[in-house]
Amino acid sequence: MVSACSELDDVSCGKWCHGYVLRNGLEGWDNVCNAIINMYMKCGKQEMACRIFDRMLNKTRVSWNSLIVGFVRNGDMESAWKIFTAMPDSDLVSWNTMIGALVQESMFKEAIELFRVMQSEGKTADKVTMVGVASACGYLGALDLAKWIHSYIKKKDIHSDMHLGTALVDMFARCGDPQSAMQVFNKMVKRDVSAWTAAIGAMAMDGNGTRAIELFDEMLQQGIKPDGVVFVALLTALSHGGLVEQGWHIFRSMKDIYGIAPQVVHYGCMVDLLGRAGLLSEALSLINSMPMEPNDVIWGSLLAACRVHKNVDIAACAAERISELDPERTGIHVLLSNIYASAGRWDDVAKVRLHLKEKGAHKMPGSSSTEINGKIFEFTTGDESHPEMTHIEPMLKEICCRLRDIGYVPDLTNVLLDVNEKEKEYLLSRHSEKLAIAFALISTGQGMPIRVAKNLRICFDCHSFAKLVSKSYSREIIVRDNNRFHFFQQGFCSCGDYW
DNA sequence: ATAGGGTTAG
Numbered sequence: 001m002v003s004a005c006s007e008l009d010d011v012s013c014g015k016w017c018h019g020y021v022l023r024n025g026l027e028g029w030d031n032v033c034n035a036i037i038n039m040y041m042k043c044g045k046q047e048m049a050c051r052i053f054d055r056m057l058n059k060t061r062v063s064w065n066s067l068i069v070g071f072v073r074n075g076d077m078e079s080a081w082k083i084f085t086a087m088p089d090s091d092l093v094s095w096n097t098m099i100g101a102l103v104q105e106s107m108f109k110e111a112i113e114l115f116r117v118m119q120s121e122g123k124t125a126d127k128v129t130m131v132g133v134a135s136a137c138g139y140l141g142a143l144d145l146a147k148w149i150h151s152y153i154k155k156k157d158i159h160s161d162m163h164l165g166t167a168l169v170d171m172f173a174r175c176g177d178p179q180s181a182m183q184v185f186n187k188m189v190k191r192d193v194s195a196w197t198a199a200i201g202a203m204a205m206d207g208n209g210t211r212a213i214e215l216f217d218e219m220l221q222q223g224i225k226p227d228g229v230v231f232v233a234l235l236t237a238l239s240h241g242g243l244v245e246q247g248w249h250i251f252r253s254m255k256d257i258y259g260i261a262p263q264v265v266h267y268g269c270m271v272d273l274l275g276r277a278g279l280l281s282e283a284l285s286l287i288n289s290m291p292m293e294p295n296d297v298i299w300g301s302l303l304a305a306c307r308v309h310k311n312v313d314i315a316a317c318a319a320e321r322i323s324e325l326d327p328e329r330t331g332i333h334v335l336l337s338n339i340y341a342s343a344g345r346w347d348d349v350a351k352v353r354l355h356l357k358e359k360g361a362h363k364m365p366g367s368s369s370t371e372i373n374g375k376i377f378e379f380t381t382g383d384e385s386h387p388e389m390t391h392i393e394p395m396l397k398e399i400c401c402r403l404r405d406i407g408y409v410p411d412l413t414n415v416l417l418d419v420n421e422k423e424k425e426y427l428l429s430r431h432s433e434k435l436a437i438a439f440a441l442i443s444t445g446q447g448m449p450i451r452v453a454k455n456l457r458i459c460f461d462c463h464s465f466a467k468l469v470s471k472s473y474s475r476e477i478i479v480r481d482n483n484r485f486h487f488f489q490q491g492f493c494s495c496g497d498y499w
Numbered sequence: 500a501t502a503g504g505g506t507t508a509g
Binding site for chain 1: 500501502503504505506507508509
């Protein structure tokens, strides 16, 4: 009965069950109490869940785990962690839940660390553990760790299934190894639409639109029905590959052939695809033809394209919509002020700046990670307290001197703060990917490739910085941002400056 | 039977 309440999200019925337990002194019925804990947690009633937990006579591991899972689902990591550490005999479910929770909170390094603690305590990982670990590794872009995880799974004879297989495909793709990703994919015994999506997503990260279409056709031939998600991955791949015609074709086929009405996300992909290709008015009329309200992301995507292709008027229109939809998104105003500045419209710049000052600018902090000798190092933009800073600082200076000699001029247009030029230049030189690249340069041998994973899209300045470092230091530099891969070699990038 | 897992525009 409790479980039925839980399914129906019926708190009042659940409360009646709770009362029944109390009236009849059933606190010893642990399975009923566990069900009530889950029911309350599902409805967001954390205090009620705790109340019955505290009164339970026979707390089992399921009771403890139910609390942990409940806190994680409600975004309360602190309480989840407290229960996890207080729990007398944590089991696999507890550990897996915590590792998964850290991944969910974007605490990838911490997730890997928790897995290492688990190993040192002699706990045996299973496939669910490895899904969490693989996912964390992918976000960190740690290729050596990825290879280790893959062989660990084989060595420990952890039976892989569709979830783990998909997670591994995604992990290798994010680590910049599409070959390994496809090897894992090809070995999978069963592949559902999510597995195919991961493979197509791997092609998207690689900017390989043509191969993405081939994979999609193969998927259809195998009789797998596409869903909305696979079209997101496919359209993204076409966008990165600059395949506009194919993009339109796929977009139209969604409804015409597969009977899937395009959602906001799909329109977003198309706006991005058209915008990147410089077809700004085409993108704008697509937005105006949308059957649903365009959201802030759609307009943001158009705005970003306007910055690249220098269209001030459409940019202003997009920015206006965004401030209507989400007045808190100050990053947009910064972007707009930069667009005005590059067009020499200083009055407008001043207006936006004033507006920004009143609001106060907030931006997600940039963070980059790089793996050196199996150890993962994380850098945050402008982090002066990093323990490696004493080594990084002089290296950055040396790099800058060397790059200036071959014509590097810092591009200040995208620095998001209203400070003087010198200050801007300083902040720009402290972008997290620059710190990571400098550190990797001093920590790895001559000619060794450098791999960096970053949580935001790489900025123009860091992009040209990486190109020049690859040339000046004869190093292959691979940066995976939240969008795609950039392979820098001898002064050129695999994205062809199209991102 | 009450607890843990993969893919998704910017």
